[in-house]
Amino acid sequence: MSRTKEVSELRELSVERLEEELKTTRTELFQNRVRYATRNLDHPEPIRRGKKKIARLLTLLTQKQREAESQ
Numbered sequence: 274m275s276r277t278k279e280v281s282e283l284r285e286l287s288v289e290r291l292e293e294e295l296k297t298t299r300t301e302l303f304q305n306r307v308r309y310a311t312r313n314l315d316h317p318e319p320i321r322r323g324k325k326k327i328a329r330l331l332t333l334l335t336q337k338q339r340e341a342e343s344q
Contacts, residue, residue: 280329288337295330298323 286294302323308314 279326283329283333286333288334288341291330291334291337295327295334298326298330302327 283291283294302320305314305319305323309317309320314320
């Protein structure tokens, strides 16, 4: 999935769904870090993707919260 497609799909989600997705992504990131530390993960790419996805989710959550406050 391309990044722009992923972001556009994330923008359509509600705040509750974004928070749920954030929780899931943080859990996956933790699991990937453990797997990488125990040498069960060969390359760090899933860790990088997880960090970037968390940053996107936090940005979208902040934007939605600010939109709600301004209305």
